[in-house]
Amino acid sequence: MRLRNRMKLEFLSRPENVSLARVAVATFATEVDFNLSDLEEIKVAVSEAVSNAIVHGYEGKPTGTVLLTATLYQNELEIVIEDRGRGIADLARALQPGTSSDPERMGLGFVFMKSFMDEVDVWSEAGQGTRVKLVKTLPGELRAQNLAES
Amino acid sequence: MRLRNRMKLEFLSRPENVSLARVAVATFATEVDFNLSDLEEIKVAVSEAVSNAIVHGYEGKPTGTVLLTATLYQNELEIVIEDRGRGIADLARALQPGTSSDPERMGLGFVFMKSFMDEVDVWSEAGQGTRVKLVKTLPGELRAQNLAES
Amino acid sequence: MSLEVQKQHDTLIVRVCGEFDLRAADYCRRDIDQKLKTQGAKHILFNLGGVTFIDSSGLGVILGRYRKVTENGGKVAISNVPPRVTRILELSGITRLIPVYANESLALKELA
Amino acid sequence: MSLEVQKQHDTLIVRVCGEFDLRAADYCRRDIDQKLKTQGAKHILFNLGGVTFIDSSGLGVILGRYRKVTENGGKVAISNVPPRVTRILELSGITRLIPVYANESLALKELA
Ligand SMILES: Nc1ncnc2c1ncn2[C@@H]1O[C@H](COP(=O)(O)OP(=O)(O)O)[C@@H](O)[C@H]1O
Ligand SMILES: Nc1ncnc2c1ncn2[C@@H]1O[C@H](COP(=O)(O)OP(=O)(O)O)[C@@H](O)[C@H]1O
Numbered sequence: 043m044r045l046r047n048r049m050k051l052e053f054l055s056r057p058e059n060v061s062l063a064r065v066a067v068a069t070f071a072t073e074v075d076f077n078l079s080d081l082e083e084i085k086v087a088v089s090e091a092v093s094n095a096i097v098h099g100y101e102g103k104p105t106g107t108v109l110l111t112a113t114l115y116q117n118e119l120e121i122v123i124e125d126r127g128r129g130i131a132d133l134a135r136a137l138q139p140g141t142s143s144d145p146e147r148m149g150l151g152f153v154f155m156k157s158f159m160d161e162v163d164v165w166s167e168a169g170q171g172t173r174v175k176l177v178k179t180l181p182g183e184l185r186a187q188n189l190a191e192s
Numbered sequence: 193m194r195l196r197n198r199m200k201l202e203f204l205s206r207p208e209n210v211s212l213a214r215v216a217v218a219t220f221a222t223e224v225d226f227n228l229s230d231l232e233e234i235k236v237a238v239s240e241a242v243s244n245a246i247v248h249g250y251e252g253k254p255t256g257t258v259l260l261t262a263t264l265y266q267n268e269l270e271i272v273i274e275d276r277g278r279g280i281a282d283l284a285r286a287l288q289p290g291t292s293s294d295p296e297r298m299g300l301g302f303v304f305m306k307s308f309m310d311e312v313d314v315w316s317e318a319g320q321g322t323r324v325k326l327v328k329t330l331p332g333e334l335r336a337q338n339l340a341e342s
Numbered sequence: 343m344s345l346e347v348q349k350q351h352d353t354l355i356v357r358v359c360g361e362f363d364l365r366a367a368d369y370c371r372r373d374i375d376q377k378l379k380t381q382g383a384k385h386i387l388f389n390l391g392g393v394t395f396i397d398s399s400g401l402g403v404i405l406g407r408y409r410k411v412t413e414n415g416g417k418v419a420i421s422n423v424p425p426r427v428t429r430i431l432e433l434s435g436i437t438r439l440i441p442v443y444a445n446e447s448l449a450l451k452e453l454a
Numbered sequence: 455m456s457l458e459v460q461k462q463h464d465t466l467i468v469r470v471c472g473e474f475d476l477r478a479a480d481y482c483r484r485d486i487d488q489k490l491k492t493q494g495a496k497h498i499l500f501n502l503g504g505v506t507f508i509d510s511s512g513l514g515v516i517l518g519r520y521r522k523v524t525e526n527g528g529k530v531a532i533s534n535v536p537p538r539v540t541r542i543l544e545l546s547g548i549t550r551l552i553p554v555y556a557n558e559s560l561a562l563k564e565l566a
Contacts, residue, residue, distance in 0.1 A: 049212060052200040057365035058223055062199060064363075064395070065219045069212050082426055089397040093364040146371070146406055150398040150434055157433055207477035214507070232538055239509040243476040247511075296483070296518055300510040300546055307545055 043115040047073065055096040055106035055125070063092045063110055063123075070112050071119055074180060083158035084119070084178055090151040091123040091174045098143065099127025099172055118160075119178045126171040133166055193265040197223060205246040205256035205275070213242045213260055213273075220262050221269055224330060233308035234269070234328055240301040241273040241324045248293065249277025249322055268310070271326045280316035287314065344392075345370055347377050352416075353453050354383035355446065359392030362400030370403050375410070384416040385453045389446055391422030401434045408440055419449040456504075457482055459489050464528075465565050466495035467558065471504030474512030482515045487522070496528040497565045501558055503534030513546045520552055531561040 051066050053059040064085045071084060092108060100106030109124045130136045142149035155162045161177035201216050203209040214235045221234060242258060250256030259274045280286045292299035305312045311327035343366035346357040356374055360366070374386070386407055390396070408418045421443045423431060431437055443449035455478035458469040468486055472478070486498070498519055502508070520530045533555045535543060543549055555561035 047206060047208070048204055049209065050200075050202040051216070052202075054198055056197060057363075057368070058197070059199070060364050061361055062216065062219050066201070066212065066216045069215045073208055079426075085395065086397050086430060089363055089395075089399075093397065093399055096364065146402060148398050148402045148405055148434065150401070154398060154430070154433070207475075207480070210476050211473055229538075235507065236509050236542060239475055239507075239511075243509065243511055246476065296514060298510050298514045298517055298546065300513070304510055304542070304545070 043117065045113060045115055047114040049112050051110045051112075053108055053110075054104055055100040055108055055127075056104045057093075057096060059108070060089055060092050060096065063108075064088050067110070067112055067121060070114070074114060074119070076119075076178075077181065080178065080181070084121075084176075087155045087158045087162075087176050088121060088123070090154050091121075091176065094151050094174075095123060095125035095127065095172065097147070099125035099129075101128060117180050119180070121176045121178075122173060123176070124171065124173045129168040129170045129172055130164075130166040131168040133164060137164070193267065195263060195265060197264040199262050201260045201262075203258055203260075204254055205250040205258055205277075206254045207243075207246060209258070210239055210242050210246065213258075214238050217260070217262055217271060220264070224264060224269070226269075226328075227331065230328065230331070234271075234326075237305045237308045237312075237326050238271060238273070240304050241271075241326065244301050244324075245273060245275035245277065245322065247297070249275035249279075251278060267330055269328045269330070271328075272323060273326070274321065274323045276321040279318040279320045279322055280314075281318040283314060283316055343369075345373055347373065349377075349381045349383055350450065351454065352384040353387050353450060354378055354381060354385070355387045355389060355450075357389040357392065358400075359394075361395040362390075362393050362403070363395060363397050364399040367399040367403050370400075371406065374403070374407055378407075378411070384411070384414070386411055386416070386418045387446065387449050387453060388418070388420045389422050390420060390427055391424065393424060393427055396427050396430060398434070401431070401436060404440070405434075405436060408436075417453055419443060419453055421446050421449040455481075457485055459485065461489075461493045461495055462562065463566065464496040465499050465562060466490060466493060466497070467499045467501060467562075469501040469504065470512075471506075473507040474502075474505050474515070475507060475509050476511040479511040479515050482512075483518065486515070486519055490519075490523070496523070496526070498523055498528070498530045499558065499561050499565060500530070500532045501534050502532060502536065502539055505536060505539055508539050508542060510546070513543070513548060516552070517546075517548060520548075529565055531555060531565055533558050533561040 067088050095108045111122045113120045137152050139153045140149040159176045160179045163175040166172040199220050217238050245258045261272045263270045287302050289303045290299040309326045310329045313325040316322040343360035348355045418440050455472035460467045530552050
């Protein structure tokens with residue numbers, strides 16, 4: 043898979059930075075002419091993963107660091123969101139729809155990530171932090187075009 | 193100086209990432225209600241420093257890494273742009289208005305940075321890379337408000 | 343993100359504008375709960391006409407208010423859903439609990 | 455960024471839209487120079503009406519074309535400058551070399 047572009051964004055675990063992460067990824071992704079609804083879906087997925095890092099990973103403390111890496115390959119956009127926070131002890135349970143450790147939340151973050159992205163992988167260990175990989179495949183026409191160019 | 197927020201953005205030395213850097217800084221800066229013309233000026237200054245890193249630092253090669261750090265303090269926004277490229281042998285000369293090592297360019301990058309920001313510092317060593325620090329003081333009313341809050 | 347809250351009869355009309363995400367959620371939750379209490383409203387109508395982005399943090403505010411209001415015998419409705427919000431609203435399951443109307447006056451008629 | 459190029463009498467009208475920065479500069483330079491040649495135009499009019507952002511890379515394209523065209527006895531003009539572009543254009547010194555007009559027809563009259 044040939045790498046076309048990459049960015050890394052590191053920011054403090056403050057709620058205002060969720061929008062920063064969304065805007066940065068959307069700007070990075072415009073390069074490949076995703077259609078508008080694809081871009082909206084990517085923004086929601088990023089928003090969910092980054093919000094989780096802030097709310098759950100760092101339990102709302104604004105001094106943690108969240109790392110977002112976006113990589114554009116020939117055929118896909120890959121986004122990795124990492125925190126070094128609390129981690130998830132029971133990952134299978136956390137991934138179930140409607141499961142939340144916070145009564146004010148809906149337990150739909152992972153549901154939305156899975157609905158809107160083509161691939162979602164989660165690594166986590168209690169006390170170590172969490173890493174979420176989100177992959178969006180490029181629209182068919184774009185893939186063909188990239189192959190022709192390469 | 194109390195730190196209010198910080199982000200680090202790392203990206204490849206590709207021309208399309210100049211706009212990414214601008215958008216990320218502008219989004220980061222919206223948090224403090226800079227007026228529109230301040231925001232425009234910050235965007236131009238960032239654009240000049242990042243373009244220099246790509247065009248001069250890495251001489252147009254798209255595989256270099258540019259690092260941008262934005263920090264919001266109580267009274268100012270500080271932006272640091274770094275590359276590990278060619279560096280500047282004669283800094284005093286490079287800083288003179290209208291001086292460019294590229295005949296297709298105007299030699300106005302540093303002029304714009306100085307006109308639009310309240311402080312511009314440049315560190316560079318031939319073969320080591322270049323680091324540009326840009327500072328924009330927060331508008332007076334905002335500074336007073338921050339003092340009141342702190 | 344900005345919030346415009348207005349009481350009409352028994353209903354608190356909440357007009358949400360901008361990005362309804364984690365940053366907005368905390369503020370909204372507090373503001374709406376406080377106004378529910380001080381203005382003594384029974385029902386809530388969420389007008390989402392100005393929403394440019396919503397995720398599960400924003401939806402959580404709506405669902406949380408729904409739980410609170412229905413416990414006290416009140417009702418909740420949603421109106422003016424922009425196209426980009428429709429799909430995520432349906433996916434969340436909220437539309438199975440809370441009725442959605444095209445505009446405020448239709449919603450208010452049902453809440454009354 | 456997008457470029458609309460049209461020839462009218464001796465003048466190449468170049469309408470620039472979007473962000474006129476480093477990314478746009480390379481493409482613009484090549485496109486304009488090629489069209490100058492193939493369409494055999496003498497003057498250039500830059501209509502900046504659609505420009506949302508400009509920095510020294512974009513301004514460099516204008517100045518570079520100015521040098522090229524004037525060497526061959528041609529003239530360059532700028533029109534429809536948006537407010538956000540005015541200040542940086544003046545600061546660059548370009549307005550001391552290249553006349554600025556409110557709209558295309560005024561500029562074309564002077565170039566003719
Ligand atoms: N980055 C994280 N760090 C720690 N725990 C997490 C993280 N992300 C998710 N979780 C756990 O997984 C659960 C389910 O996450 P999610 O589906 O996004 O729902 P919600 O955010 O609404 O709780 C969370 O309630 C939390 O307990
Ligand atoms: N990051 C950098 N790396 C190497 N050289 C640089 C860098 N930034 C600036 N320079 C040098 O300083 C000169 C002046 O820069 P500037 O005022 O921005 O004008 P311009 O970019 O139009 O040449 C450049 O022509 C270049 O030689």
